[in-house]
Amino acid sequence: MEWIDFATPKSVSEAVEMMASKGDRARAMAGGTDVLVQLRGGRRSADLVVDMKEIPELNELSYSAQNGLTLGAAVPCYRIYQDKAVIDNYPGLIDAASLIGGIQIQGRASIGGNLCNAAPSGDSIPPIIALSGVANITGPNGNRQVPVEDFCTGPGQNVLQNGEILVSLTIPAPQPHSGANYLRFIPRNEMDIAVAGVGTSVLLDASGQNFVSARISLASVAPTPVFSQAAGDSLAGKAVSDEAIQEASEKAMADAKPINDMRGTVRQRVHLVGVLTRRTLNNAIQRARGG
Amino acid sequence: MVSNPAEANIVLSEVEFEVVGKRPIRPDGVDKVTGRAQYGADINLSGLIHGKVLRSPHAHARIKSIDTSKAEAYPGVRAVVTAKNLPFASLSKEDLGGDYMRLKFASDHVLASDKVLFKGHPVAAVAANNPHVAEEAIKLINVDYEVLPPVLDVLEAMKDDAPLLHEELRTTSLGETSEKPSNIAAHLRYEKGDAEVGFAAADVVVEKEFRTAAVHQGYIEPHNGTAFWNTDGQLSIWTSTQGAFAVRGSVADVLRQPVSKVKVTPMEIGGGFGGKITAYLDAIAALLSQKSGAPVKVVMSRVDVFEASGPAPATWMKVKIGATKDGKFTAVKAELSFEAGAYPGSPVMQGMMCSFGCYDVPNGLIDGYDVVVNKPKTAAYRAPGSPQAAFGVESVVDDIAHQLGIDPIEIRLLNAAKEGTRRIEGPVANRIGLVECLEAARDHDHYKKPLGPGQRGRGVACGYWMNRSFSSSLSMTVNYDGIVTLIMGSVDIGGTRASIAQQTAETLGIAYENVKPTVVDTDSIGYTFITGGSRTSFATGWAAIEAAEEVKKLMVARAARIWDTSEDDVEYADGVIQHRSDPELRMTFKDLARQLANTGGAITGSANVEPAGEGNGYAVHLVDVEVDPETGKTDILRFTAVQDAGKAVHPSYVEGQMQGGAVQGIGWALNEEYFFDDKGQMMNSSFLDYRMPTSLDLPMIDTVIVEVANPGHPYGVRGVGEAAIVPPMAAIANAINGAAGVRLNSLPMTPGNVLDALSGDGQ
């Protein structure tokens, strides 16, 4: 029989201390919608589960035009999509927060947990990469910041060292004439894992007719979420056109390195990256133009 | 077409009854909605301990040895069993004679002796003080396997050089037994007229090959079994099953006990659809109880359910139809190869019987093959065999209609089976309602409405299930308060407590609320066949009618005694017992019930029946789909299910059966499949990746109940549980063809497969 200890620290420092004391036998838990399933199914094991829900910094959700969005690592999805500032400024984030699981899951599941779980299919990761999110990490050796595109290192693996926790994510305030969108493809309409997903953000010039810059990120097509810099960069300085969008989608397809499994084939996934890149770019452009 | 003013979606209802055809509240409703209903896993006996099953990690392997010593020594473990504890281990081939193979298969399916034949095959079991200890202990059992190459596909398995599952298995082919061992357990054939002559006379002939994937029934409640083997030799079992007597029979068989030593109590059941007939855990729990002396409960996980209960078979099929240029079929031909799974017994014969069951054909030839492969032994799933066959046949019918430019409903009407049609396997149809179903579909608003913009298509298909009868026992007692308690052996899955209480009330002329139905254990009622095959409302309903007639006779006799008159002077009508000539002498059912106590005691009627006269079931489905040409995803926009119920005893439950069948068929059509790797490991053994439709994937399923009374039942009842799952796959394939111009001959029609077909190099 396996015994697992459970602790509920009240501060970041207490949490870090607990996590460090058990090394790789400690598991952080935010919503638990991944970690409990994994522990029960024998895919992970732990001696200590550390609850992140009672640490103030991890439950912070605040916005200012200067600092952008501070999203505590344990804030559940429902708080995100009900938040006025997020609704006004980050519709691309809401696309993901309202997509993860159903109502019950959204009552617990956090974006921080989605990121730390580091699944190639994690639905919130591409939009946060597209929005230039940064991970704020605290550990026994102090604080550090990691761009979200560098956070995941393999399926289920991330940059966190023993004793480190993710405290929050920072997402810069959106610039005028910018827009973002995330879409995934699943065979059903709900309760499924992305066969492929694409998050994009675009910054247009004041006329709304030209790209200033763009960021494109892909889900479920590699061991980690993919930041397709080439696809985004290909749009910079170009006029908004079907040709430019097509070219970016082809660059994104070239960055997709998927596998065949029961959820989809290589060919289907690469094809879907093209489809979803075009669709999300068009949606993001519409949002950037205020539509 | 006659329609019923009170029930807008019921057509052709000719006879109105008092209780039959109404929609009363179900007797089991309150317990279910308040969470008090006792399902199999809810049983809790004093001293109960918990069992876990060790299952094979390989799809095909020889068991060289099993070492259970560490598990036995683990603290908290109370018993460990393997196939050595089954009676089969100590019986010789000579003892068993002709029964040897059958018992070997049955015993090995419970606990493998010499070989494991599918991933998840049970090899040992542990009972311990709690489930966690049992789970730790099974990890301590050491099984030494010699891994063998698995055979995972029906056509591969039929090849001469395929790995053999059973060295002792020979092919029974049209009555002959082969010399050579083979994975083909049986070859069957049905023939009518001369197919070749018919094809020669055809103006158009279409022949195609089809494949369907293995799919699971997807019931919510996992299998469970709790057993207590008392020191007096009496074995008691509590389990979720479609047939308490079926469990009794198979447990008694593998444990070599007389049936009366085994008492099976059916618990409330959380879905079955054919999948809860086989007893997977009950004999294991019994062995663990025998060894430990305690009651033992064993419950499957969802992974166990997927890997080790019985899915519907994957199939390969070839279908050929010839027709004249005005659309009349001249000949049909089909070859059906069904995966039986690890042991023989796929529903290929039912598939053959159903394949052309919708049509009146002059010439037909149907061949069927039952083939073992290294996958879980298949089980029944709603109209077993028919949905697969219909996918092929109804796709080809559609192609013929297209080629000839005939409306798909008209071509089906032109060839529809009707009263007097002799089917290819022999029987001649009684009064049946396929034509009426097709007409109702043709006349429905759904069929007339334009499809609208986008890549949309509309599909039609029909489906057939013969419906079943078999034996049922039932008894009913008139209590002194006028309430009739109804005791039956038919497990209630789809609302049969209500539908049988309704038939009882109708026959007795009393209110539905005055009938109190209970499903009882195997010691408390006579043998009753499983709830399955769309038989229960028909056959157990028939038993209720017969028992109620007996009650009426006894009530008349009692009244005669009270009134001191001859029984001939007393009549029973509409729940009132009265003297034929003296209007003063009159008692309601309740009045007489109150007098029973001091005039001779309670009155009980009972019946054991095996009625002939089950009426064939037909369904016709209409579906509109939209295909996203960029992603290959199919959305179901509109769905209408039409079905002949004979008489809908409880229309809401008939609609539920029609909608449930349609939804399961939609899942089967679009996304559901057992996905194996090349070693025979199921890769998607969870509801996350085994993709059943969710409510967000479905439109409201509209229903039209057609009532063409079955002349073989007093109220005209036909079974309604199966036919509804037969048409959806072909209807959706036909609709996708209309929407996207691609014909998919393989299930499921996932977005990936549709994309491949669209790019021209799919299947």
Ligand SMILES: Cc1cc2nc3c(=O)[nH]c(=O)nc-3n(C[C@H](O)[C@H](O)[C@H](O)COP(=O)(O)OP(=O)(O)OC[C@H]3O[C@@H](n4cnc5c(N)ncnc54)[C@H](O)[C@@H]3O)c2cc1C
């Ligand atoms: C029914 C169901 C449906 C789902 N649907 C989706 C879906 O549509 N899309 C999708 O992407 N996912 C889905 N998921 C997966 C899961 O819900 C999400 O990944 C969710 O965002 C995880 O968040 P959580 O707060 O529950 O994480 P948890 O389970 O608490 O944690 C996840 C991982 O992150 C680690 N972790 C958590 N917080 C911290 C921290 N502060 N510091 C360091 N490590 C931490 C944990 O140790 C664990 O390894 C679904 C899950 C279920 C059960």
